[in-house]
Amino acid sequence: MNHPSAELPSSASTASPRPEILIRPKAGWQAIDLGELWRFRELLYFLVWRDMKVRYKQTVLGATWAVLQPLALMLVFWIFFGKLGGLEDKSALPYPLLIFPALLPWMFFANSVSQGGSSLVNSAHLISKVYFPRLLIPLSSLGAPLVDLLISFLVLLMMLGGYLLAGEPSVSVGASLVWLPLFLAGTFVATLGVATLFSALTIAYRDFRHLLAFAVQIWFFVTPVSYPLSIIPEKWRLVYALNPMTGMVVGFRGALTGEAIPWDLAAVSAASSALFFYVGVKYFRRIERRFADII
């Protein structure tokens, strides 16, 4: 049985114009109450706003950090994997352009999942004192990484411009850009699903708190961020694409640099993203009503 936690009166059954809230025990799987999320949109805004504000308080470089981190990582990968590890020769694209477009969705994913995974536990004081749709908590932890993504995107555009001006033959920015919003949306869905799943699992089983950082690190290596897709044997690629971030990262790279997008892989990853989202949100909604009791 599905009972939404707060239902508005179905019709003009009551004379009063006041909103009526019904509270009763719920059982089983709960659907997402989009209407309620919408009513609480300002709180979402404030939660993201808080995270952004707090992040750069008492820092000298401020928002520059959003750009420095992926740039520094790119340099490290370029030197160690690209030059010293010889991966540069296996990539048609210049190595920085292989990494940077992939680092943006990856860092969004990694930061959101690390933040989001522990977000519920970190918001215990809110959850035990105030009501709001609990989904806002993991959702809001995607906000700050999303802003970072947009800021680093400007740097990426400059990089692309630089390569184009220098006449780099492997780069062709053009029609493929239309796919970018698609992969951005896919990344968002996958990230929200994984973050939500981890946040709920962390409340139920604190083991996941320890597992989280570790899982994100491993996830990095099974995602083609620091290496080209071509080093993965053909026959394993579809299995490899079960990692939702595989398709998204490759798609991002393709949409931005004109490199061919492997659509079969993208489709598998999209399906896997949808599955993560479904399972994550469903599990979250299922144990949500116990949060305040077990937190």
Added chain:
Amino acid sequence: MSDWAIRVEDVSKRYFLGAAEKAPTTFVEAVGGLFAAPWRRFRELSQAEAVDREFWALRHVSFEVREGDVIGIVGHNGAGKSTLLKILSRITEPTTGTIRLRGRVASLLEVGTGFHPELTGRENIYLNGSILGMTRREIAAKFDAIVDFSGVETFLDTPFKRYSSGMGVRLAFAVAAHLDPEILIVDEVLAVGDAQFQKKCLGKMSEVAGSGRTVLFVSHNLSAVENFCTRGMLLRQGELILDGSSGDIVDRYLAEIHRDSTSGAELPPVRGVRLRVETVGEAGPIKPGEPMRFHLELKTETPLHEASVAIGIDDSRGQRLTTLFTFQQMQQSWEIPRQATLEARWNAVNLAPGSYSLNVTLYDGLTLKAHWERAAVMSIVDGDYFGTGRMPDPHVHGSQLTRVDWTVESE
């Protein structure tokens, strides 16, 4: 003439005690539990322990609140007041029953929920206002009034972490005071800040109470309940035992305090030890300044060789005030073959009126043998400790009463 605002029908809430044993909290435990499950189930079935471990914080509570009612909810710690408010605030879900709320609800289970130490006062007003359910426009419109009420305008752009605790509480209360709901649910948030600010808060509360809003108010401050509330409800062990005028409720509650503080029932055994604790005022109810006795009866299945007992006294917030520990206060420990009776006499109680919980720990030599959390509740009623007719408020002045000799020289 007025319509209902809250309707509570047959609400019960169950918690599981010793949840760590029942529901796994780590994944490893859960996996381990899979293997242990058959054994555990066997043990539970054979000893019928399962029923003992659940705890009903609320049982079959039903009531209706009319628009404009101001209701005070009183009861001992653990009577279910907080659970009721948590359910009404939708923080936790009832196990059975339904609740209908009609109107915009705001609940204040604490002041300053969500305040962030790194943000400035100004930023925190917005954040906290939003968490409490105000829209951005509403906050902007009330911003000046909030700042004015709090009296911290000079520190608006200072990070909250640099506020003194008094300033912090004032700002937090100021935001809460400007909520404008139709139904307000408040948990004991009045006793904050210095005396002057408290007066302001109480003034605000009575203003809210007189404005036709529906208010549900949990408090230990019986005079506040009597003054503001039109109606009262008394909870005991999860049951709503009386619903009536606030004056009646306060009288009945005081009578309960008196009765409960003199009777002690035998507690369920802990590791083969049974305990009965009684607190007895030598002249009726326990009053500050008067003598009382702690009376403990212990029955043990296995003999103890070097027994010692500690009685910890905690205030209503769970703060340990003092511990009466035989190991520290007596030279010798004793042997208990089967049972023992202990008595501790306190010549002049120096605790402020209120209820205190007693935690009893039994040691055998250096090992902890058994522990009873909240083994008994000791209630201390109003008494004239200083001989001035004036008593301190434990929330503001602390629970300990100290008599000193004052000399004042002035010119």
